[in-house]
Amino acid sequence: AQSVAQPEDQVNVAEGNPLTVKCTYSVSGNPYLFWYVQYPNRGLQFLLKYITGDNLVKGSYGFEAEFNKSQTSFHLKKPSALVSDSALYFCAVRDMGSSNTGKLIFGQGTTLQVKP
Amino acid sequence: EAQVTQNPRYLITVTGKKLTVTCSQNMNHEYMSWYRQDPGLGLRQIYYSMNVEVTDKGDVPEGYKVSRKEKRNFPLILESPSPNQTSLYFCASSLAGDGYTFGSGTRLTVV
Secondary structure, eight states: OOEEEOOOSEEEEETTSOEEEOOEEEOSSOEEEEEEEEOTTOOEEEEEEEOSSOSEEEOGGGOEEEEETTTTEEEEEESSOOGGGOEEEEEEEEEOSSSOOOOEEEOOOEEEEEEO | OOOEEEEOSEEEEOTTOOEEEEEEESSOOSEEEEEEEETTTEEEEEEEEEETTEEEEOSOOTTOEEOOSSTTBOOEEESSOOGGGOEEEEEEEESSSSSOEEOOOEEEEEO
16 A cells, blocks of 8 residues: 655754654655645645655755665755744655556655754 | 635635635646645545546545536535534645645635
8 A cells, every 4th residue: 555654743953953854655656755844824835856866856945855765765854954944844655656646645744843 | 926726715614514615726737636634644635636527536535526627727615514524625736746736725614
């Protein structure tokens, strides 16, 4: 079955420290992987995606993510966190297998709290 | 500006009173989807459409209907809303399914 797991409900980091938000996935075919961010009372904003190619993907606001096929992971990272990065982060996968419907499967979300 | 527009942003209604949440995109995208967001559950797909007149159920379609009569619009219809449909709803569109643009959301409360 297709699924996405974000094992941490909340991640707390101090401003200026590196941050990691974890994501693992399970699909039958090749995955398209995405990270979205949601600020309070706002919609989801696209951060970055992995389709193919280089395993390290760079996105908006200084975020990056590393695709690891053997560990089926796609962790979100940033070298130096800002207080303004505090938000709800969603990992999502699109299964490019035989039943390609364009459907995105989301993780349950991780709240990132960056303290000054 | 390329965007997905949902209306209304906030809606409080009573059980059983039919309602429609509109969604429109100006990017000529083929794919459109509706999701609901509930705490601890992430976003779950309600219905999706791969093109005009092509719609199909997502993971949680019960109690909802959709239509795709034209490419830009994908309304979500609740024929007889119930309290368990109280949620935050998002419409999203994509050109080929490799990147989705989301609307700002509709917070629905059914009392």
